Amino acid sequence: MRRTPPTERYHTDPHFRQLVDMLYVAVEQAQFTPTEIREAVMLAQIKYEELHIRPLMTDAGWPTR
Numbered sequence: 036m037r038r039t040p041p042t043e044r045y046h047t048d049p050h051f052r053q054l055v056d057m058l059y060v061a062v063e064q065a066q067f068t069p070t071e072i073r074e075a076v077m078l079a080q081i082k083y084e085e086l087h088i089r090p091l092m093t094d095a096g097w098p099t100r
């Protein structure tokens with residue numbers, strides 16, 4: 036499965052475009068550095084993963100109880 040390049044998604048996906056534009060404004064207004072944005076995105080993903088625990092899979096590919 037091939038991912039769409041970000042520049043193309045920016046032009047075709049209104050939600051992705053809104054996110055990019057929001058982040059651009061935050062950087063432009065010196066509210067956050069690009070590093071802080073990357074760190075915030077990683078923390079948001081970690082929080083999501085912690086709250087949406089998936090069942091462990093066995094070697095055979097079956098969920099454990």
